[in-house]
Amino acid sequence: MAPTPSAAPPASTELPLDCNGRPLDLSRPQVMGVLNVTPDSFSDGGDFFSVDAALERALAMQAEGAAIIDVGGESTRPGAEPVPADEEIRRVVPVIEALHAHLSIPLSIDTQKADVMRAAVAAGAGLINDVNALRAPGALATAAASGVPVCLMHMQGEPRSMQQQPHYQDVVTEVRDFLRDRVAACEAAGIARERMLLDPGFGFGKRVEHNLRLLAELDQLAALGLPLLVGLSRKSMIGKLLHLEVGERLPASLALALLAVERGAVLVRAHDVAATWQTLQVVAAVRGSEAEASGR
Numbered sequence: 001m002a003p004t005p006s007a008a009p010p011a012s013t014e015l016p017l018d019c020n021g022r023p024l025d026l027s028r029p030q031v032m033g034v035l036n037v038t039p040d041s042f043s044d045g046g047d048f049f050s051v052d053a054a055l056e057r058a059l060a061m062q063a064e065g066a067a068i069i070d071v072g073g074e075s076t077r078p079g080a081e082p083v084p085a086d087e088e089i090r091r092v093v094p095v096i097e098a099l100h101a102h103l104s105i106p107l108s109i110d111t112q113k114a115d116v117m118r119a120a121v122a123a124g125a126g127l128i129n130d131v132n133a134l135r136a137p138g139a140l141a142t143a144a145a146s147g148v149p150v151c152l153m154h155m156q157g158e159p160r161s162m163q164q165q166p167h168y169q170d171v172v173t174e175v176r177d178f179l180r181d182r183v184a185a186c187e188a189a190g191i192a193r194e195r196m197l198l199d200p201g202f203g204f205g206k207r208v209e210h211n212l213r214l215l216a217e218l219d220q221l222a223a224l225g226l227p228l229l230v231g232l233s234r235k236s237m238i239g240k241l242l243h244l245e246v247g248e249r250l251p252a253s254l255a256l257a258l259l260a261v262e263r264g265a266v267l268v269r270a271h272d273v274a275a276t277w278q279t280l281q282v283v284a285a286v287r288g289s290e291a292e293a294s295g296r
């Protein structure tokens, strides 16, 4: 089969990303394991947050095939209230230090705050995952100075109220233009394109119809030429489509992950690492066979 000419250059995913000294290979689809370090997760019954329990969970995700672990100390679920920076730092820094000492894969910090980014990278984090795309005060300069790669995500509104009135004329165009503007802002701040990932932000100020359109036309975002991260795991769109509780959303999460990588995503943020990794492995096996058949 003749190679299909594409409008945009492919994402520069051949070289591994340098995540604070640890490589992240995005030449094939990979799993980002989710590690929430909020008081409702890993508590030993009371208010006490256990670093050991978080480490155990992270080691399991590494063994299950995660290429990176995303540590988050602030809930960004719809309706969530903001957490002060010092509280977020108290939650994430001991966990990042322990993971950095005991895991070999890179770690990312899921935060919007410059102070948390700085503390997390000093503790060993190798990627800044910001659902606010570095729009908070000081975030752009802090991320630039940190030297680590950044994931820029689209969100309409803010977590507290974003699901009240999501509205778009054309969701794909608006998300694409937003991400293009943030890439330009990052480049102006001294962040090289080679250190950026993009994310449409499924569920962040979007109705089910918006999420579906973004997934159906994900190739339009891939055409920006940067690696795409997607977070679809267990999200409300699945609950709304199928009337399922959070714990019942794995099969649909895997189907959405598969559709996303078919449309160009290279990093899939997921809670169920083993199952997601297996899904991506069979996709990679079929792609390998395709490449062989076309003589590449």
Ligand code: YH5
Residues within 6 Å of the ligand: 076, 077, 078, 110, 129, 130, 131, 151, 153, 199, 201, 202, 203, 229, 230, 231, 232, 233, 234, 235, 236, 246, 269
């Ligand atoms: C993301 O998409 N999401 S935190 C609600 C759920 C289930 C899961 C009601 N951080 C993303 O995982 N970072 C989060 O069910 C993220 N992309 C990136 N880059 C929200 C979350 C969730 C929310």
